Amino acid sequence: MDFKDISLLVIEDEELVRESYVDMFELFGFQIDDAANGQLGLQKLAQKDYDIVITDLNMPVMDGLETLKRIKKKNIQTEVIVITGFATIENAITAMKEGAFDYITKPISLEHARIVLTRCVQHIEAVHENEALRNVNARLRQVNELKDKFITITNHEMRTPLAVIKGYMELLDLSLENKNAETEEYIGIVNNTLGELIELVERMHNLSEAEASGNRYKPQLFNIVESIIEVASGMKLLFQKRGIHFSVYSNEKNIPVLSDENGIRRMVRELLQNALKFTDEDGRVTLRIRKEKAEGKVYIKVEDTGVGIPADQLKIIFEPFYEVQDVMHHSTSQTDFMGGGIGVGLSIVREIVEGARGEIAVESTPGQGSIFTVILPCSQETIPV
Amino acid sequence: MTDKIYDKTSPTVEDYQKLIEDLRVRLNVLNASVFLLEERLPPRDQEMENYLNKINSELEVIRRMIITTPKVVFQKN
Numbered sequence: 001m002d003f004k005d006i007s008l009l010v011i012e013d014e015e016l017v018r019e020s021y022v023d024m025f026e027l028f029g030f031q032i033d034d035a036a037n038g039q040l041g042l043q044k045l046a047q048k049d050y051d052i053v054i055t056d057l058n059m060p061v062m063d064g065l066e067t068l069k070r071i072k073k074k075n076i077q078t079e080v081i082v083i084t085g086f087a088t089i090e091n092a093i094t095a096m097k098e099g100a101f102d103y104i105t106k107p108i109s110l111e112h113a114r115i116v117l118t119r120c121v122q123h124i125e126a127v128h129e130n131e132a133l134r135n136v137n138a139r140l141r142q143v144n145e146l147k148d149k150f151i152t153i154t155n156h157e158m159r160t161p162l163a164v165i166k167g168y169m170e171l172l173d174l175s176l177e178n179k180n181a182e183t184e185e186y187i188g189i190v191n192n193t194l195g196e197l198i199e200l201v202e203r204m205h206n207l208s209e210a211e212a213s214g215n216r217y218k219p220q221l222f223n224i225v226e227s228i229i230e231v232a233s234g235m236k237l238l239f240q241k242r243g244i245h246f247s248v249y250s251n252e253k254n255i256p257v258l259s260d261e262n263g264i265r266r267m268v269r270e271l272l273q274n275a276l277k278f279t280d281e282d283g284r285v286t287l288r289i290r291k292e293k294a295e296g297k298v299y300i301k302v303e304d305t306g307v308g309i310p311a312d313q314l315k316i317i318f319e320p321f322y323e324v325q326d327v328m329h330h331s332t333s334q335t336d337f338m339g340g341g342i343g344v345g346l347s348i349v350r351e352i353v354e355g356a357r358g359e360i361a362v363e364s365t366p367g368q369g370s371i372f373t374v375i376l377p378c379s380q381e382t383i384p385v
Numbered sequence: 386m387t388d389k390i391y392d393k394t395s396p397t398v399e400d401y402q403k404l405i406e407d408l409r410v411r412l413n414v415l416n417a418s419v420f421l422l423e424e425r426l427p428p429r430d431q432e433m434e435n436y437l438n439k440i441n442s443e444l445e446v447i448r449r450m451i452i453t454t455p456k457v458v459f460q461k462n
Binding site: 157158161162164165168169171172175176178180182183186187189190193194196197200204 | 404407408411412414415418419421422425426427429430432433436437439440443444446447450
């Protein structure tokens with residue numbers, strides 16, 4: 001162990017003994033000062049903070065016990081080790097009750113002193129580390145509070161002005177009778193940017209909702225096939241409009257699940273939206289629901305023939321704010337479709353799946369497509385058809 | 386290639402800094418495009434003038450919000 005950064009004060013009234021202690025502790029590598037009695041030791045402590053004080057118990061002017069009490073009163077973090085003869089071992093125990101770290105018996109053995117000092121230094125380091133951790137925790141709490149404040153301000157307070165601007169832009173657009181190409185172009189840019197801002201704020205709202213989902217998780221018994229088909233039917237038109245073949249399959253009509261139905265619907269919608277976003281025209285998106293009776297689980301797979309995800313990005317796609325930036329991953333430009341978003345959709349999916357005590361996995365081959373698989377536990381209860 | 390997701394990471398301050406930066410960029414584009422649109426509009430009546438005033442006034446509300454928020458939120462420790 002390295003002692004060079006540890007400051008040590010030796011208090012001992014007998015000069016020769018004190019010098020021998022100083023030599024010994026210098027050998028260990030400590031930064032050493034010394035004092036001839038408790039009072040002189042306290043004067044040194046008034047000028048400098050020491051990590052460790054090693055003091056004899058029996059000294060004239062001020063004994064070791066009194067010195068210890070005063071040191072602890074001044075700075076509780078200074079560790080004190082007392083040196084005592086066998087005859088005064090009870091005093092050493094009293095000293096420990098007053099806050100001494102340990103005691104060393106006379107005559108001092110080099111090995112014993114090294115062991116006690118090593119333990120003391122480890123203790124000091126642990127105290128410092130704990131303190132650092134407490135500070136980090138306090139900072140994290142602060143960051144969390146500030147983050148919530150940020151979400152509240154930007155999420156709730158920005159929605160209204162954006163909606164107002166959008167409304168007035170529509171009115172302005174309607175009022176303009178003879179628009180030239182340039183005016184049309186700028187109106188287009190304003191509307192697109194406005195759409196992006198609204199999407200951004202909307203996604204932030206989704207994220208804050210997902211973060212709070214743990215608290216709002218409301219499990220209920222429902223038929224997951226029925227719920228998923230409802231979501232899929234609602235999105236069918238979007239797939240048709242983009243010329244993507246979309247199909248849904250299930251090996252059973254009724255699969256009971258005890259979970260948060262709204263969350264599961266949301267999760268399916270986000271996965272389908274993701275497939276829709278990254279699949280080219282004439283591509284294929286397939287949603288498969290399969291109950292594995294033996295496992296008591298239901299597998300929900302969303303397969304697409306889209307652009308796929310590079311291997312090095314598979315681990316981060318579920319992180320909040322992850323967004324595939326490379327243009328190759330967008331079948332259309334960001335402004336053409338869905339505004340690009342800020343990449344929180346899949347992080348919401350993960351939050352929901354974890355909240356439902358499920359698992360999520362992704363397989364992907366760039367240029368060929370991706371398969372997102374969600375595995376959820378089935379309920380043993382039955383739902384009347 | 387399959388990757389199973391086990392760990393859960395909450396958004397960090399850096400994520401929110403990126404988000405606020407995204408908002409700033411889009412707001413700048415919006416401000417600039419509204420300004421350019423105003424410059425290129427044909428002679429307009431009072432009603433259109435009112436619409437533009439409303440748009441600019443709401444833009445100012447958002448601008449103030451975005452400019453002041455991060456200073457409070459993202460103090461570096």
